[in-house]
Amino acid sequence: MRFRDSRLLRTVLCTLLVLSGNVFALDWTHINYHQVWVCPGGGPIPTFEEPACKTQSFFSSDPQGQAIWLKARLHLSEHWQERTGPYAFYLFAKASSEVYLNGRLLGTNGRVALDGQQELAGRMDTRFYVPTDVIKEGENWVVMHLSSHQSLLRLSSPLHLAALGEYQNSTEYFGIEPHIQLSILCVLVLGVLYLLILRLSPLRAQIPAGLLWLFGIAAVQLALEQLRGWISYPYPLHDVRLILILLCALGFGCGLLAYLLRSCQVLINTRLTILALSMSLTLLMVFFSPGFDQKTTLAVAFPVLVGILVSGRYYYQSRTNKALIFVATQCAFLLASILSVQSFHSLLFYIMVTALLGVFLGLHIRHLGELQIQSMIDQQAIAKLQVKLAQLDKTDAQQYLKLTFGSSTERIDIGQLIWCRAAGDYVELHLEGGGERLYSGSLKSLIEKLPATFMQVHRSYLVDLDKVRKVALNKDKAVAGYAFLHLSDGQRVPVSRRLIGQVRESIE
The missing domain is CATH 2.40.50.1020 (LytTr DNA-binding domain)
Structure with a gap:
């Protein structure tokens, strides 16, 4: 099979992610994402045979700045007859919506309208109760009325999921991953508290503020990333969340590069020049990148790539284990960033973030231990001197x-x-x-x-x-x-x- 349209390839990839991305989704039956019928919205339910209607994929359908009608197949196998329910239809989309199943209205999420003044913003991830007498074995038809006028950003794919499953919280779709990432978040917060305590101690000069910044910004970005898995929020807040995640990614990338330049003992003038050029190129690439996932990845990956070059040069000059550790951990982190781009920074990414910062913190703890040993030696020398003076x-x-x-x-x-x-x-x-x-x-x-x-x-x-x-x-x-x-x-x-x-x- 030859893919002639990049949107078709993206649709296939997104479908694979949706169908195999988590444990809870395995019990859900999804609509046919590859073929849906889309018509202009605002009026009564169309027949979907009007000249203005067209056939396309679910993920390429776009209600942003307009209202649309969308019709899709939902095939239920025999095992659905063995269940007793209750059931719900789940719609994850950056839009207000109303959903019909086999001609019956299941419910509304906000208020769909042709303009932003009439529209009432719905929730980003929502569910609609499905009576058992509505569904049937074999072909079922889902009709969705969608509009999205209250957005700050225009996403390339505002529709994320449409599926039938057992009635439960919509946030449970994200499975156990938010709970694991909550544990990682706790580790990052503990790192922030530990560094704050060290910064308040007499050894504060030996703990760079940049490391504290990296722990803090990583914790904030992880919390924002997992907000969707914890609570259901109105869809306009999704844009705010995405913007904050992008700013955190830029801050983390800039802070990481600045920390590495300082740790690799680069001269201050050279350090400022490298940092200014790298962040300027990063901002340009982020600005012109087409997808939001790619923007956040580039915001971190390009500074890390520069950091690898700086650390490599430092290792070539010093041949120290510290420099080698810098190079190895950054290479692993860059690989994790690239692998997680399609899943908007998955669990793997934040595991590598925590591991990277843990390595940096471990190196500083080791340095503090060496300073304490040297301080004890100096104190012994001073005590000996005082005895001699006496x-x-x-x-x-x-x-x-x-x-x-x-x-x-x-x-x-x-x-x-x-x-x-x-x-x-x-x-x-x-x-x-x-x-x-x-x-x-x-x-x-x-x-x-x-x-x-x-x-x-x-x-x-x-x-x-x-x-x-x-x-x-x-x-x-x-x-x-x-x-x-x-x-x-x-x-x-x-x-x-x-x-x-x-x-x-x-x-x-």
Whole structure:
């Protein structure tokens, strides 16, 4: 079979989704979606043989901005005679409606009219009670009168489902999926609360606001996505819901790319340029994309594609596990976005959203753990320094340091020692007057032989605090280092950001 019309292909795909998309729909009998008769609406029920009538698919029928009559076959097999009911006819459509089955009016949903002033908006997903004496085995005929004048958006397919089934809530058609996604929503909300608690803690600087934004916007988008599965609402609100979902998708895509650019240590100017160009292209593609499902997918997928390129370059430069995790999770997320486009972001999509954000959160939790371990090490060093400072008065007035090289030994007056710097297996000793010596050993072993006035102020530097003349923050961005200690010999050494407060207290 050759598909010559893309609408026919879309009809087939939509039919497959409707017939196999959920558990509850398996017990429903759907109308013949492939062939319906459509006539202009507003008057009495037509014979559907008028010249203005035409035959087309159910999903390509369009009541937006007009009123139409629609007639369709409903074939019931023998098993319907074995049931006792009650039954209902379900109509999921962005329209006001009235439905007839085998010539009998089942009910109205809003008020159908030729213009928006006369129309009363119906519900997006509705049901009509069907008496058991109306239906019969074999061919049944359904006639629907539809109008849709109160829309903000014009959808390519405003009619979604028409079927006969057991009488139940119309929202139950969506099956167990909303309940599963409610669990996912709870996970996202817990992530938001956890990040808020961290942002209020002393470690707030280590938790980027972008991650909190991503969790929050994903939770809002998921709630909007599943609103239709939780409650039945008037059809004009469907457009508002779709617009909010699209804005959430754009916000999530933009926030995700900004977060990745920051995490991959891209320079601020380059970061802003990439973000501006990417979001401009995303907005253009979203604007010109024909379908709403495609718009929301592009709003997320294109920024993710750019993020994959950025993360790939970061991995090529750093060869770190973090960069590799970024690339792998984004590729899986992009695949989930593409696979879920026909089902308007299904359960798979939001599972991948939660997994992606969970990976990001896990990386930050690991980083916080490393910072806490380092903080404990620093606190131990500070406590050790405080003990040595307390014992300062007990030190000898004159002390010496022995340096041994082979068979020769040299004794250095510690009072002449100003600062030390680690140099591989040795330590450079810088003395007053510009003299230099080498100590064979580590910085850690050296500090144990020196008086309490010496403090390790950096990973590679040891300083006699009595020789510090000034502590100054680094204002020269061209030179690395947070702050410097200016010493009595005119030299300056870097000081760790974590220890600068302790250094200031020690020299005051």
